[in-house]
Amino acid sequence: MKIIDGKALSARLRSEIAEGAAALKAEKGVTPGLAVILVGENPASVSYVTAKEKACLAAGMHSVLIRLPADAGEAKILDEVRRLNDDPAIHGVLVQLPLPQGVDAGKVAAAISPEKDVDGFNAVNVGNMVLGGRCLLPCTPHGILKLIEFAGIDCRGKHAVVLGRSNIVGTPTAILLSRKSVNATVTLCHSGTADLAKFTRTADIVVAATGKPGTLTGDMLKPGAVVIDVGVNRVEDASSARGYRLVGDADFESCAKVASAITPVPGGVGPMTITMLLWNTLESARRGCVSSADRV
Numbered sequence: 001m002k003i004i005d006g007k008a009l010s011a012r013l014r015s016e017i018a019e020g021a022a023a024l025k026a027e028k029g030v031t032p033g034l035a036v037i038l039v040g041e042n043p044a045s046v047s048y049v050t051a052k053e054k055a056c057l058a059a060g061m062h063s064v065l066i067r068l069p070a071d072a073g074e075a076k077i078l079d080e081v082r083r084l085n086d087d088p089a090i091h092g093v094l095v096q097l098p099l100p101q102g103v104d105a106g107k108v109a110a111a112i113s114p115e116k117d118v119d120g121f122n123a124v125n126v127g128n129m130v131l132g133g134r135c136l137l138p139c140t141p142h143g144i145l146k147l148i149e150f151a152g153i154d155c156r157g158k159h160a161v162v163l164g165r166s167n168i169v170g171t172p173t174a175i176l177l178s179r180k181s182v183n184a185t186v187t188l189c190h191s192g193t194a195d196l197a198k199f200t201r202t203a204d205i206v207v208a209a210t211g212k213p214g215t216l217t218g219d220m221l222k223p224g225a226v227v228i229d230v231g232v233n234r235v236e237d238a239s240s241a242r243g244y245r246l247v248g249d250a251d252f253e254s255c256a257k258v259a260s261a262i263t264p265v266p267g268g269v270g271p272m273t274i275t276m277l278l279w280n281t282l283e284s285a286r287r288g289c290v291s292s293a294d295r296v
């Protein structure tokens, strides 16, 4: 049984991204810049955003954090997005989710310029992803593909079962796995699926992205299956100094007994999301350096 080490792959990719950022600075005088808008004080969001800033600075990128109060309102958030769209020092704009009730996340994603949409949530990027055109890929699904490749898993002709149909992870992951370049046969399961185990037991690869601990257990797996666990769930743990520990959507202990490879939580998919965010920010900064006359 192999543990797929997302920290190791992240470290490798982040060092390549840092080299790319340094080269862009040396050759074109451009430092890739990422702006993050955080609305409110959701503790999980604060910790994600802090990790993003730290990773950005470590890669030699420019980082801006805009903190707005929970009651800032949609109009203020949209104003900030538009200001950042027009800021030449910023190549990536990200609005941390979830947003407070009453703010339309779709409207916010639509306001981010597609060229700076490093989350890949804007409908232009989603549409181009589906059509196989030029786009910024959503970070977690892109990170999952990189992890599968890093683990030496060939998806061609394999059955991949994705659990969860969110716009951020499940749906785009299913689309990317079914691309010709990956060539998996994909089943997308969700809360309306009658018998999850019926599908997971035929899977060579299971991507668990439901946001619910214990969604996938060892008895639901075919021996030798690969498990990619996207979940990051806080469960109470009095023995931990923080009072909680992080667990995935898969029950690690029972799945590890049956699977041939599994991503741990933490240290699997999690670090890859931020890594691919840096990747997109560098990509956006590189594209911004190409004059419109050179674009095809």
Ligand code: GUN
Residues within 6 Å of the ligand: 094, 095, 096, 097, 098, 119, 139, 140, 168, 273
């Ligand atoms: N909240 C949890 N994950 C993400 C993400 O990938 N992007 C954004 N913007 N918010 C999130």
